[in-house]
Amino acid sequence: MENRSPKTLEVPLTALKDGETAILTSIKAGHGRGQGRGWGFEKRLMDMGLTPGTKVTVVKSAPFHGPLEILVRGSRLALGRGMAERIFVEREKK
């Protein structure tokens, strides 16, 4: 993170263009922290490799606001759009 640009902003995963790679910063599952509603998703996402600090590449999204195809830790995942909107990433500097 040495050359972090002051302009880098947290954006939801859905804001990335096809083929763009970014670093995951947080998952906002809503409803307070830790357990409770929404916790199952956050845990599931992390179990699939989506932990903070991980590189995520958006390959493409299905049409009509469909799910995203992403690459994470060498595996290819389909992610519902609603969930992708709650995953925040920081764009990598070119």
Added chain:
Amino acid sequence: MTKKKLVIALAGNANVGKSVIFNHLTGLHQHIGNWPGKTVERAEGTLHFKGYTIDIIDLPGIYSLSTYSLEELVSRKYIAVERPDMVINVVDASVLERNLFFTLQLMELETPIIVALNQMDIAKKKGLEIDTEKLENLLGIPVMPTVAIKGIGIFQLLEKAVEVIEKGQMAKSVKVKYGEEVEERIAKVTRMVDRIQFWYPPRYVAIKLLEGDEEIAREVRKIDPQIVAAAKELADEIENLHGHSCPTVITSERYEVAGCIAREAQKLVPPKKPPIEEKLHTLTTHKIIGYPVMIFSLLLMFYSIFTFGGYSSELLSNFFHGWEPLFASSFGTGIVGKLVWGGIIEGVIAGVTIALPYILPFYVVLYLLEDSGYLSRIAFLMDNAMHKIGLHGKAFIPLMLGYGCNVPACLGCRIMETERERLLAAFVTTLVPCAARTVIILGLVGAFMGIQWALMLYVIDLMVIFALGRLAFKTLPGEPTALIMEMHDYRMPHLKTVLKQTWFRLAEFIKIAFPLIIVGSLAIKLAEVLGLLEPIASVLSPVTVMWLGLPAITGITLIFGVLRKELTLIMLATLLGTTNFAQVLTPVQMIVFTLVAMFYIPCIATIAALVREFGWKKALSITVFEIVFAIIVGGVALRVLTLTA
């Protein structure tokens, strides 16, 4: 020499070739059932090896040992409580990092374990070379390379497993080391847990308490609530130190360990040109081309299944009915003869002529699509549409199967993750017009009123599916659903595994549906022989005649339709003495009758499938709801149509 018994469990992520290894090991000596009290499948098999009788348990494919899903909970409990002699962790070499994340969790359970490094061929194609020896050293447990689909390495795997068990002492596996702040607190909780009796290892309990695992917290609280409170405090400390919740920190660090090991053990040599599998993936998930490809594949699938089904169903039916005269001459045509033939044997024939011609090919195609990886691409393309009825992409698969037959469709709802999603998907599936209902729609409305009216009924059906799906989604409590699904690389399906899975599913269907079909057809035949049908029809007449405006005789045909829906039309022809329905029914009556027949009840085999998956109560609720719903829809349609006519 006495035969000794061993138990070996297979564990690993989904789609890593676990069931292929299971099939190689156990052949046909398999038993597939459910875990006690759970709708989680339990596959078990036995084999004999070097004087041992070995029980192999194929645990469900999971990504973690937390308690997100029933499958995870069942697997964890099994390993911790039943303590198999050995766990074979099947690992997909082409997605090493994520698979090792699961391996590390198994190691934390402190169970004897060896790794089967599977799909080495796919990894190679992707340009991944894995140093097995290095991986073995890094993990501290034996690693055996396999290519299960070709049977490579299976024997050595088994040999190694037995050898390790015989040696008695396990190689000391490497402890998963977290960051200093976390380790410190794990140690503190471990010391507290050390003092109590618990079936999980103390360090594991400590980690899980810090991770906020609800099941383990509940159990520990019963013994000593102070430990849980202390762990909560320590977890908060970690959260303050790291700025992320404690479970996030622990999961991240565990993944870091998995990542380090994976990077050390594998070498990446990117292939010069993208392999054909990659091109196929791009094509089948393409924004535009993906859809026509999907529609074409599905049409081809339905066309071939229905062509095969129609042809062989008739062949089988003719074959069985060829025996009827012989049967009649030897058993007579008295009450007993009628009951035995018309009740029991007709019931069996009905079952066989559905099961073999339709359900068998359905399963074969379904498993081929699933194994190859295409099913997950279809789910990807259809996710958005399915969200409209509160489900996600995967639900499209059972829904689509429903157009063929509701029974495999209901059983297919198991691919959904949670109990709630399964129930929702199954409910919606029972509203899909299956092949039998298509016969009614096309044979009555389509033939006598024109195809546009038949199409209108299909549109109405889609609207009903949409409306009721949404309604059920809103009423059933629980989290909204979302798609998180792996799309593994395309690969050749393993035909033998596909056929075996089909065979066991078919056997399951026969076990579920046949008893009910036979009892049902016997009951109806008995009512007919005793002359109860007319009285029943008149009892039903307030509904059929007054509310729905149909001839009283339809009450009888609707009863027969419970067995097989197309019987409503066949019986109508028999009882009215004509197949020219235009002479006996008005157009409005045709539409009302077809609407009712479409919705009024899942057929008896579907009810059996619902009972199997969700229990009597939920199956009955769905059945009763659909009867009431169909009657209301029919009555409303009658009034609307007469008003507008």
